[in-house]
Amino acid sequence: MKYKYVAWSFVILWMSVIFYLSHQPGSASSELSNGVMQIVLQTIEQVVPSATFDVEQFHHFIRKNAHFFAYFVLGVLLLHALRSSGIKGWKGIIWAFCLAVLYAASDEYHQSFIPGRGPQLKDVGIDSAGAFVGIVLYMLMIAIINRKKQNVSESR
16 A cells, blocks of 8 residues: 555656756756757767767757656656556556656646747657657566566466
């Protein structure tokens, strides 16, 4: 019983992180992604010194991947919390995905009130794709774990 509250606490905490990042003005958000981009570029240059990038496109790539990753994590956390609450199978998958998409849409609406930011339907699509991939990978991991448990119990 207590475990499900912990699982839902992580969902709320992660949603709060997303809200906090979305609440930053456009200039602060851009500065944050620029910082991440510089770290990634420096790392790539260490591995492949001859690599060249269109900085503007790479910055856009970093920003959109941040959307994907944030909602990948949210999808995993939502499905885990639903499963810990007894909502499993397709019902849990559908609920997790729908909640993630609704949160993505509300997050974009929220951004319409932030200076230098604005709602983008494309971002809801990227967020939804991230949640979908997270949910699918979570379900694959559950299937692998269950198969291993089954193999162990059969070998006894």
